[in-house]
Amino acid sequence: MTMQLSPLCLPLVLLLSVICRSSAFQALSSLRRHGFISRGQQHAPRRRGEDRPTTVLYKGFFYRPAPKSEDPDRPPSPYEDPYKGEKLLHSPEPAFLGDVVSEPTGDVERVPVWPAVNLVTIPYFTTREIVVEEPRYRQLLSDLEAAGNKTFGLVMIDQIMTAGLAVVPKYARYGTIVEITKKEEQDDGRTKIWVQAKDRFEIVQPPVNPQPGIDDGPPYVIAAVRRNVTDNPHNGDPSALQEIKDEVWNELQEVVAQVSKLYPDKEKVKFDVLGYDSDDASYFSWGVLALFTNMPAARRQLLLQSRDAYKRLKYLRKVLYDTLQYRRAQVAVKDVFKTS
Secondary structure, three states: OOEEEOOOOHHHHHHHHHHOHHHHHHHHHHHHHOOOEEEOOOOOOOOOOOOOOOOOOEOOEOOOOOOOOOOOOOOOOOOOOOOOOOOOOEOOOOEOOOOOOOOOOOOEEEEEEEEEEOOOOOOOOOEEEEEEOOHHHHHHHHHHHHOOOOEEEEEEEEEEEEEOOEEEEEEEOEEEEEEEEEEEEOOOOOEEEEEEEEEEEEEOOOOEOOOOOOOOOOOOEEEEEEOOOOOOOOOOOHHHHHHHHHHHHHHHHHHHHHHHHHOOOOOOOOHHHOOOOOOOHHHHHHHHHOOOOOOOHHHHHHHHHOOOHHHHHHHHHHHHHHHHHHHHHHHHHHHHHHHO
């Protein structure tokens, strides 16, 4: 009977087997019990272009895509993915300055937006450092400063289309307003800015995509957006929202406890800024989501576009549960190594 090891576990297990066969057996048993070693299972060969499962660490957290094939040795998660099968929402097709776009009315306003490929900014909890070197974005900073304004929008682009000779980006429907908190001119002529995430916005009309040398007006993208897009009220049992919030909070503390055993000197999570004590479940969900900075952009965008705080917290509970199982397995291996 053969045993197949996760690539992350193989070097450590080989070292343990050299030091002490009995200790190595205990380590293997612990990893198998937590589902990170499969026994006697033949995995299908990876197809060309298929995404590889990745493990990303940030303050001890990680996001690991579920395996495509079922592993009989890995205990199933008790939580389902509430976003399974959902697709990303996109804004109306970008327009050009020469096209007729109706003027925004009501609570809709025009704001400059900075589109970025596969970059999602979580409201309220994200800070970014951006190096500005393109002339159009230097013009954006200049125009904001002249108007006494420090805010603009960040929105994800996940596809690039072509329309004749023009390159047309496909914008996500939801983005985040950010505020410039610091600005520094660099010796090489570039500008470095620091931004703090604010509220979420929704693009409600086609963004105006200027064509240099053809259209008049600013060289950067302008979009008609609705700001301060809040989550919809929870229609179920009011106690259910508090219950899922408590479960996420408890799982979060368990993960941090396991991480502290693995990395005693690692930067700790600042619990007091996550908003658990407030009555705003949406704010708390943004705080927990912001911990997973390297979660795939498409998944983060799916959570950003979600207007249901209860559903978002259910997904975060699942991610934290999976994280906890992985960390417990790592702690078990570390304990065996200490006693060898």
